Amino acid sequence: MNLILRPTTDADFAFAFEVKKNAMGLHISSRWGWDEEYQLNVHKQRWSEKPWFIIMLREEVIGTVSIHEQPDFIRFGEFYLLNGFRRKGLGSMILSEFLKDCDQSKRAVQLEYLKWNPVGSLYKRHGFKVVSENEIYYFMVREPRS
DSSP states (O other), X not given: OOEEEEEOOGGGHHHHHHHXXXXXXXXXXXXXXXXXXXXXXXHHHHHHHSOXXXXXXXXXXXXXXXXXXXXXXXXXXXXXXXXXXXXXXXXXXXXXXXXXXXXXXXXXXXXXXXXXXXXXXXHHHTTOEEEEEOSSEEEEEEOOOO
C-alpha cells in the first residue's frame, strides 16, 4: 500500500475538521451532543497547537494525524480516518510504521483517547499501556522497543 503523510497547509483545515467529525462525531455526541461551534473552536485551538499531517492513500486524502515532538517523548494524536477507510488495517499500518521509527530513535510515545472509543484496542495491540485516566480519557504510553 502506498500510504503517505504530508504536512498540512491552511487549505487542509476544513478537511481536518470534517474527518474529525466523521470519526469522532458519534463518540462525542453520545456523551455531550454535537455543538458545531464549540467543536470548531476546539479544532482551531488544536490546529494551532501542534503539527498536523494529512494521511494519503495513493492520491486520495483519507485522514489526519498529529505527530508532535517533545523533549522526552512524541505525542501521537488527532488520528482520524474517514469512515470508508476504517477497519481495513490502514490504521494499524500507519501506527506500525510510526512506531518502528520511534523504536529506531528510542523515543517513547504518548497519547490519549476517549474512554468509550473502541480505538483503545488498536493502541493496546501495539504495546501502549494505560498510565493514568480521568473521567473522560485514558492516557497511554508506549516505550521504545529494542
